[in-house]
Amino acid sequence: MTILRLSDTTDSRLKAYTSLTNHQLRNSLDPARGVAIVESQIAIRVALAHGVEPLSLLLDERRVETMADVLEGLPSDVPVFVLPPEEAQRLTGYRVTRGALCAVRRPALPSMANLLDDAQRVVVLEGITDTSNVGAVFRNAAALGADTVIVAPSCADPFSRRAIRVSMGNVFLIRWSYAEGPWPYSLFDELEARGFVRIALALDDNACSLRGMREQVGERVALFFGAEGSGLSEEVIGGCDKTAIIPMASGVDSLNVAASTAVAMWELFGA
Numbered sequence: 001m002t003i004l005r006l007s008d009t010t011d012s013r014l015k016a017y018t019s020l021t022n023h024q025l026r027n028s029l030d031p032a033r034g035v036a037i038v039e040s041q042i043a044i045r046v047a048l049a050h051g052v053e054p055l056s057l058l059l060d061e062r063r064v065e066t067m068a069d070v071l072e073g074l075p076s077d078v079p080v081f082v083l084p085p086e087e088a089q090r091l092t093g094y095r096v097t098r099g100a101l102c103a104v105r106r107p108a109l110p111s112m113a114n115l116l117d118d119a120q121r122v123v124v125l126e127g128i129t130d131t132s133n134v135g136a137v138f139r140n141a142a143a144l145g146a147d148t149v150i151v152a153p154s155c156a157d158p159f160s161r162r163a164i165r166v167s168m169g170n171v172f173l174i175r176w177s178y179a180e181g182p183w184p185y186s187l188f189d190e191l192e193a194r195g196f197v198r199i200a201l202a203l204d205d206n207a208c209s210l211r212g213m214r215e216q217v218g219e220r221v222a223l224f225f226g227a228e229g230s231g232l233s234e235e236v237i238g239g240c241d242k243t244a245i246i247p248m249a250s251g252v253d254s255l256n257v258a259a260s261t262a263v264a265m266w267e268l269f270g271a
Helices: 012-018 022-026 041-049 068-072 085-089 112-117 131-144 161-166 185-193 234-239 257-269
Strands: 002-005 035-039 054-060 079-083 100-105 121-126 148-151 175-178 197-201 221-226 242-245
Touching: 012 035, 012 054, 012 079, 012 100, 022 035, 035 041, 035 161, 041 068, 041 100, 041 161, 054 085, 079 085, 112 148, 112 175, 112 185, 121 131, 121 257, 131 148, 131 161, 131 257, 185 197, 185 234, 197 234, 197 257, 221 257
Parallel strands: 002 079, 054 079, 121 148, 121 221, 148 175, 197 221, 197 242
Antiparallel strands: 035 100, 054 100
């Protein structure tokens, strides 16, 4: 580990933090894995604790001491860039990062089939393009008993900067992968072969209340969630075994998708 104190954010060594888009980060270095940016001390600690490979750190000068234990555990060839507080703040325009960023190599993802072989409580996301919602779902999954997340190709990248931050680093803790093959048919085939009950959370005339549903399903359950507004596709709803809704008080249509996943996982997966 080498500490390098810089005067401002124009240094070319900070390019990954200052000017590369998420698409560019995904395809830099090793195109199959690329780079992800982890924000906040908590998310950085979670990522490193789960074996994610650090490439560099960027710290506000005031965070060098509070991150001392992390710095001591870094490989000798990982640079730590340190900026004055006012320069570090310019990276986002406000102190959302709490002065700590880490560039990491994106972990290789397991295959969908391998994940499902020993999964029991699966969350499936379709069409969720808001990175904050994707991150929140991963945080909920880690807290409320899901063991696997499957992400449709139409979803935002869970390794995007904001998704990682909102998840508090739990995108590195929860096992997940992208769905493979024609969507959603290949996934349905894999789930059916392993005896999963497939439940779509959707505002559907035939939906039943999620309350008390735990007693009606077995040990292996896959919960499907779609984007706010458009919801799940007809193909997904039609391929599920059950459709469920979260009962709402009068005048309220539905919850946001992140809140819905929390309620559904609490009801079906919670201790």
